[in-house]
Amino acid sequence: MSELAVEVNGLKRSFGDVHALNGLHLEIKPGIVFGLLGPNGAGKTTLVRVLSTLLQPSAGSARVLGHDVVADQLAVRRRIGLAGQFAAVDNELTGRENLIMVARLSRLSAKEAARRATESLERYSLADVADRRASTYSGGMRRRLDLAAGLIASPPLVLLDEPTTGLDPRSRQELWDAIAALQREGTTVLLTTQYLEEVDRLAERIAVIDQGRIVAQGTPSELKDAVGQSTVSVQLTNAADQDAALAALSQHGIAVGAVDIQRPSLDDVFLELTGHKAEEPVLEQA
Amino acid sequence: MTRVPERPGGRGAEPLAYSISDRRHLTPAEVLSDTRVLAGRQLRKVLRRPMYVVFLFIQPVLFVLLFRYVFGGAINTGHLSYVNYLMPGIIVMTATFGSMTTGLGLTEDMAGGVVDRLRSLPISHAAILIGRTAADMVTNLVTLVVMIGIGLLVGFRPSQPIYDFILAVLLTLAFAYVFSWISAWVGLASKNPETAQSVGFIWVFPLVFASSAFTPTTHMVAPVKAFANVNPITLLTNAARDLMVGGHSATAPALWALVWMVGLLLLFVPLAVRQLRRA
Ligand SMILES: Nc1ncnc2c1ncn2[C@@H]1O[C@H](COP(=O)(O)OP(=O)(O)OP(=O)(O)O)[C@@H](O)[C@H]1O
């Protein structure tokens, strides 16, 4: 049995003549938060769907905690928790009923399912609306409920497809805390995102995906190092010194108020590697 | 950034409350338990939307009024009064249309992502559909009982023994169950809810109207008549009619209806499950 949480080899998946995944290789060690970064249409969702057995690959193979996603679907589904890009909650049921259903179908006892449902509703700030139908929830509440559903059975591998899209800053912070907690508990997390800050903050390793392939991989720091040099910005005490400063920077003796060393941001990495700019995060008000 | 050990050590705050099974297949008990959970979910939703069930009656009630009081006088049904001829047909039609909610509901669940959620869980795909069709059968039973009540109000007078009557209802219910699977397949195969709304329904209309549900097939034009005579809806309606208000022996049409049911079930259960797997 493989020791990798995720092992993807030459994975291809096409839709007609669109090659959503085009020979993708990826390895994720257990116990880490792994960030998958890519522009729209890069193949993030397709990869997540293949890993969660929702979609059959056209070629290549993928294993989750040692189990093949095609040959061994049941074993894979017993080990993953999924929160897809679009919240998958049953509108006609209450938040609590949604969670209990997922917990029951993940083979938890009725009592345990009820206990965990209450606990997650609390944890994701849904306690107040727990017994209201999900159709009355705001977009952010639905997302949180969907996440809670994906995590309720404490699976060893959690697949989160753009989990913070549409969350307000406070909910996003709560989710980040939850992901950090998962990692402390030893859960492997695969996180796709458009928020560079998110992977920078949470992920131990990052892969950049573009046109169905991984185009770069490493720690956030390695990726930044790979792209250009750091920028040193110097703030002058005396505005009048500006010309002199420029001339004299190679010499010595300029009074410096503040020095800010800027490493390339992940934005730069993104741009450099994929040739497009990352989506600007849209912050939603609470 | 915190370094973590390469292999997860213990699960900290929330230990696994169950151990991950390594059996390659689910046990029948597990499939049954999942089916129960899923059917329960469906029934709870129906109870929560009673208007939705009321909506299921509007059309059959309109048909009862239309045929009983408008067209009925012009239809010759021999020794049977038209209302006694009509009601078994209406009951079969109600069950057939009622079973179409299976497919519509599934397309809705697909569009809303619920199907994806369920498919990502360690349950059998068949349980998803068995749970759904079982719940729809319960809803269907309720609508049948109400339609029988409405029939009695407009003059329907069953003349056969009660156990024959019950047998007719059970046969109709079983037929609706089979049609639920066809509807499930159509619903899962259609790409979006709009298509399912139209296509999902259209194929049952010729089956219902080119049958003996509203008029005897004797006066239909030859090709339609040929179709109507082997139409499972004709066979079921004839059986139900004979079991409710008498006339002929119900044995032959009932047996043929059963043959249809078994055949359709054998065909559409695997088709629907396969379609769900691909959804
Ligand atoms: N069911 C489908 N049918 C046809 N094309 C598809 C389908 N699913 C995905 N694609 C195509 O595959 C490519 C990859 O899509 P995917 O959803 O995986 O991208 P993504 O990285 O998740 O993008 P986003 O950031 O916008 O969510 C896109 O070109 C998309 O149009």
Ligand SMILES: [Mg+2]
């Ligand atoms: Mg996506």
